[in-house]
Amino acid sequence: MAGAAGICVVSGAESSAIQGFIAATAASLRAGGANVVGVISEEHGLPDRICGAGFLRDIASGARFSMYREVPEPGRTCHIDADGVEAACATVLPQIAASDLVVLNKFGKLEAAGQGLWPVLAEAVAADKPVLLAVSGRHADAFRAFAPDAAVLPMDEAALGRWWDAVHHAEAAGRA
Numbered sequence: 001m002a003g004a005a006g007i008c009v010v011s012g013a014e015s016s017a018i019q020g021f022i023a024a025t026a027a028s029l030r031a032g033g034a035n036v037v038g039v040i041s042e043e044h045g046l047p048d049r050i051c052g053a054g055f056l057r058d059i060a061s062g063a064r065f066s067m068y069r070e071v072p073e074p075g076r077t078c079h080i081d082a083d084g085v086e087a088a089c090a091t092v093l094p095q096i097a098a099s100d101l102v103v104l105n106k107f108g109k110l111e112a113a114g115q116g117l118w119p120v121l122a123e124a125v126a127a128d129k130p131v132l133l134a135v136s137g138r139h140a141d142a143f144r145a146f147a148p149d150a151a152v153l154p155m156d157e158a159a160l161g162r163w164w165d166a167v168h169h170a171e172a173a174g175r176a
Contacts, residue, residue: 006130006167007150008160009107009143016043018134019105021155025132026059026103029164037095038103038120038132039088041067056088059103060095063088085116092120096127100168104133112142121146130167132160 010018023040030036039056042064056065065088067081096102102124110116124131125147135143143150153159 006128006170007125007147008130008132008163008167009135009150009152010132010155010160011135011152012154015106015134018155022103022105022132022134025157025160026101029101030059034100034168035098036101036103037099038092038101039065039105039117040103041105056085056105058088058091061091063091065091082110082115085110089117089120092117093123096120096123096129099124099129101164102129102131104131106134106136107143108136108139112136112139130164 010022013021019041026036026038026040037060039058041054042057043054054066054068056067057063058065066084067088068084092102102120104117104121107121108116111118111121121131121133151163153163
């Protein structure tokens, strides 16, 4: 059984590198037959922008959800499109029950406030599904308060493979 101890945080590099590593890992596990669900991030590619948020791509369907607002909401400086993130969340939630692994691009500002992809993370933990994600440095304390036993690994295929084998075998043993 996975629970909060079945969460793996990839860290130790720039966000875009971690996102690429998580996307490649999800693709590799899916190619190996695992039912991997969740979202990966894609940058918007717009020049001269401080905010790198762009899109969330649903792993199962390929659907793309905007998480970037060209113009921030009135009275705010953040360009995060909470509506787009919540739409992605609504797409992933029904996929969790049949999944082997839930992938989230990042635990960040919205999730620290109990919004965004928080319902996916909470449902995955409640369903004892392993979770793979990144954590924003600014919101690491909020994440550690939620999952103090989460594995924190570098971008290393072998280390992540050992984590996956351990949680996947534990999950399979729990079903037996």
